[in-house]
Amino acid sequence: GRIFANVEIYGTNRSKWLPLMLRQFPQDQLPEYYGGIKGFKPYKIYG
Numbered sequence: 001g002r003i004f005a006n007v008e009i010y011g012t013n014r015s016k017w018l019p020l021m022l023r024q025f026p027q028d029q030l031p032e033y034y035g036g037i038k039g040f041k042p043y044k045i046y047g
Contacts, residue, residue, distance in 0.1 A: 008020075022035055
């Protein structure tokens with residue numbers, strides 16, 4: 001359906017998906033395991 005037009009799947013190869021993710025989100029808005037800065041504290045965690 002149309003909802004999948006908004007979904008991007010990057011796979012498990014970090015060297016491929018990390019640069020793509022950093023183009024979409026500022027590094028200071030991501031946790032460290034997604035390429036963000038060390039000590040990142042989210043406002044709220046879901047899931």
